[in-house]
Amino acid sequence: MDKEYKKERFEKLGIKTSVAIRFREFCKKMSKSQSMTLMLMLDFFEENGISPSEAIGPRMETLETRMATLIKKRMNGMIAILRDIEKSQTKPTAAMLYSLFEQSAPVKKPLLIEKKYSTEKTQVRYRERNSDNEMPEN
Numbered sequence: 001m002d003k004e005y006k007k008e009r010f011e012k013l014g015i016k017t018s019v020a021i022r023f024r025e026f027c028k029k030m031s032k033s034q035s036m037t038l039m040l041m042l043d044f045f046e047e048n049g050i051s052p053s054e055a056i057g058p059r060m061e062t063l064e065t066r067m068a069t070l071i072k073k074r075m076n077g078m079i080a081i082l083r084d085i086e087k088s089q090t091k092p093t094a095a096m097l098y099s100l101f102e103q104s105a106p107v108k109k110p111l112l113i114e115k116k117y118s119t120e121k122t123q124v125r126y127r128e129r130n131s132d133n134e135m136p137e138n
Contacts (some may be wrong), residue, residue: 005035 015023027037045052048063 022036024034028035030037030040032040044050
């Protein structure tokens with residue numbers, strides 16, 4: 001028996017033998033006691049607003065719509081989480097690894113070489129002097 005209802009006493013329900021046999025088989029499939037199975041069934045009907053005497057047609061569509069909406073919300077939440085992980089963890093890590101591999105092959109810079117004097121001969125210009133030993137003006 002279930003722990004919460006251990007101290008409650010049993011009541012007898014008047015049901016037909018064929019229904020009782022069928023219900024007991026269903027309880028075995030559910031792996032629950034008869035009391036808990038009946039309680040779960042009642043909770044299900046009350047929570048979903050389903051009546052066993054009504055046709056389930058439009059109500060089932062409503063349930064499907066609710067389930068689809070819940071699944072979409074969960075999927076949107078999962079997508080948001082994955083995008084956040086990608087933005088904050090995956091992309092920066094990939095960028096760091098890429099930069100490490102980029103730096104592994106250093107670029108060879110040309111060595112600084114001393115400039116040597118050119119081999120060309122420069123022409124030396126002499127200034128002409130005036131007869132007065134003055135420098136000409138340019």
